[in-house]
Amino acid sequence: GDPGARYTLAGMKNVVMSHKCKTEIKAICEKLTVGAKNDEQKVQAVLRWATAVLKYEKDPPDQELVKSPCRILRELNAVGRATGDCDDYSVLLASCFKEMGIAKAIERNFRNFLYR
Numbered sequence: 001g002d003p004g005a006r007y008t009l010a011g012m013k014n015v016v017m018s019h020k021c022k023t024e025i026k027a028i029c030e031k032l033t034v035g036a037k038n039d040e041q042k043v044q045a046v047l048r049w050a051t052a053v054l055k056y057e058k059d060p061p062d063q064e065l066v067k068s069p070c071r072i073l074r075e076l077n078a079v080g081r082a083t084g085d086c087d088d089y090s091v092l093l094a095s096c097f098k099e100m101g102i103a104k105a106i107e108r109n110f111r112n113f114l115y116r
Helices: 003-018 022-032 039-053 069-079 086-100 103-114
Strands: 054-056 082-084
Touching: 003 086, 022 039, 022 069, 022 086, 039 054, 039 086, 054 086, 069 082, 069 086, 082 086, 086 103
Parallel strands: 054 082
Antiparallel strands: none
């Protein structure tokens, strides 16, 4: 594989595992998923929210930037919307699912989907 992609993925994982706004992420997700009957409904609620608040914007040319969920939340609090590209969206979602305690279930289901 591409060494740049591996480096970016490792950086994304590090951001998900070490960001400092776990409490805020968890509170947002709990609010978003009130009334959800199962993990699938919780995931759909978070996906709808993330899609609504994160506007796609490419990184500057020749740069690969990964925003932390904390930075995305700061943007949301400041202007009601955040910008980011695919890796920022992925980090936000992974952080949400991790704090919701359903990351392993998603990983398992995704792996099952890939290898049917």
